Amino acid sequence: MPVLDVEELHVRIATRNGPLHAVRGVSFSIEHGETFALVGESGCGKSMTALSLLDLMPQNGKREAKRLQLDGVEIGGLPEPELRQIRGDRAAMIFQEPMTALNPVLTIGEQLTEGPRLHHPDLSKDAAKRRAIELLERCGISQPELRLAQYPHELSGGMRQRAMIAMALMGSPRLLIADEPTTALDVTVQAQILDLLRDLQREFDLAILFITHDLTLVKNFATRVGVMYAGELVETGLAHEVISAPRHPYTSRLVACAPALDTPCGAQLGWLPGIPPRLIGDLSGCQFRFRCEEARTDCDGSIPWHVSGSRGYRCVLESNLQQNRKTLSVSQTITTSASEALLELRSVTIAYQSMGAFLTQGPSFVALKNASLVLPRGSTLGLVGESGSGKSTLARAVLGLEKPVSGDILIGGKAVGSLDPASRARAVQPVFQDPNASLNPRHTVLDIVRAPLDVRGEESKIERDSRARAMLERCGLAYYHFNAYPSQLSGGQRQRVAIARALVSGPSLVVCDEPTSALDVSIQSQILNLLVDLQREFNLTYLFISHNLAVVRQLADRVAVMLNGEIVEQGPADDVLSHPQHAYTARLLGSAALAKV
């Protein structure tokens, strides 16, 4: 008997524009000790499926299912008070962002023990505390007694997620629902958390429902996988089979979009144009047909569910689709001849003075230590390292936003500090991680992109407008986006606006600070492809910051690895990533690969 058995699950959310059919007839089951992964782009309904199992959808959401059984007991029609007895006790959840998922004003101990003490009134405070200590220790947290009295902000990101996992185990769950549990974590921490989950699964015989958008994780962590698109399961099967030989066109595009560690530099990633449909109104036929290259006339009819062995997929095409990953030949990679150095850092050190009491100076914090690097024109330097390693400080310094305590930063042979703001803006431009936060929400797209030209004020308004429009079109936006506000665009479109804004003033150097880490994998590939194209076209030089080694591998000719404010290793991307010299680089690569194995 499976731990979780779901048949024909539907979730509808009431919206202004009518009911949004977020989950459409999803069926799956999970056995003891098994991990089932749900994958897909944002908005495909995977998180909604997870939340709906315990009826945790937003207030305006409604759930229906032909069968929804936990351990053989139907829980679909249970009234709220009885469901509360199950939540956190026999089925527990962990979430993506352990900082926001834990209550900032309650101690770890309180948050761990309150659930079990509510579910089991006979459980004494001391007994609950002892169990909490035991589980924190089991989850790899040192000094567990001390942690009970601490608050979430006093723990590191990885520790918070461990505490979250311990909290989920405080009941005696048969089912653990993990909603993107490692997405917000650094790659090394990610590997540790996955290891921990694997161990705990064995020890507690857990069935795990694993929600993720990361296919690499699925391949290595999940037994079986369900690929979701537009609220439906479009393909299911054993994880490694589905990923190595996808049958549904959507799965194969998704696989092709994800850069792998072995993708050669400069290669084009697979291309998945468009965005998923909104799930309001008529949803008959295959919803992927609008983005599918192989769409036929009968795609808008009813779509059969093909089953063979453990595999199933929903498509009119019955033939075995082969993985049609479009890897362009290596000849298309950028050839970097020995051109002159555009960016040069000469032992740059940056320190922050913390403020002590009464306007005195506190201890200083060195964010960047003796950093030196040379970046030839037209090439890309990938800067990798964990959060807090000094990547962003280096980027800010190159943009002239931080003043080094010592050392020189030269762009085109001139010190950044000596450039006036106008010439600096012409030399170097940024593209930031979160276009939602970095674009002014009250300005239209055209205003945003034209702004750098307005500041310069060299051309007439008509010329400036037409240059901004041309750049927007070059970056893949249509005329009807020009007067939109950032909030009306998708994440990928916003990042295109940010790129157009950066390029419109014709800089030679572009600093990209995690430009795709807030994006879905299909959108990420579109943006990365755009960056590669633009680099060729305008002979751009990129300083590309990322914690995703696969992305760096795809884009960068040179790689620099940072640790605690120092560049510990740098060199050609192939050398550094294939034969790391520094132990830390090896560890970083190991963690990324561990997620693969």
Place this chain on the structure above:
Amino acid sequence: MSGLIGRKLAEAALVGLIVSFATFLLVNWTGDLAISLGGMQASKEELVKLRAAYGLDRPLLVQYVDWARRALSGDLGRSFFSQEDVLPLILSRLAVTSRLALAALLVGIATAAPLGILAAIYQGKWIDHLAQTIAALSQAMPSFWSGLLLILFFGVNLKILPISGNDDWTGYIMPALALGWFVFPIMLRLLRAGMVEALSADYVRTARAKGLDPKRIVLKHALRNAVLPVVSLAAVQFGQLLGGSVVVEAVFALPGVGQLAWNSIQRADFPVVQAVVLLVAMIFVVVNLIADIINGVLDPRIRRA
């Protein structure tokens, strides 16, 4: 925590210094203190004598340091007008106003808290609209007007409350309602906004996933986060009520500090003005300190800073 308190007390001292010096300069620049002492008809010789007697002929800075030194030892001087000692005069008035401000604040909180929480839980439903409508109404209605309405209804028609004075505690009921009515809308909005945000926060989703009941989720998990800005606001409001209750004091004929300040400014009664400003500023700082301490208790993230 003790570091926080020490730092805040030092801040209070600095604020007191700046505020008293600014008041000192303002009073000296806007009028001749000797004239306000001797009266308009005083002769030149008399003014010279007065200046010498009160030390007004010395340089301003010397005068200020002298005043500050005595203020530190608790001697705030005597009123030019009534010749009374300033400190007891103000303290008796301050007691009236503080009681009024505190009562008004309690009225505001007691009405805004339940309504704000309900409005956030039932966002967009009738109770939310009702709460917002009441808030808009109370904001549109000046407190002297609502005070007059209260007097008409409870004092004149029903005759159950005294319409003026502070002979016993019943005299504070109507003024506190009138001022509390003024505090209510901003408290309601802030608490509602805070609760709406808290209720949609990830940690509330976690609390639901743990199987907690709605009461615990709202009162323990959400409210504790939402109440933090309300505490800070309450402190600011208290300070504003201290200085801004003069209108309501006039309507209800309450002998409060607002009235005293108003009269003293008109008479250029320098020692009283100076002392009122100083004490109100001090109370403001202390109340904010209390709010910071409460927030420190409620929010562990502040405690370490």
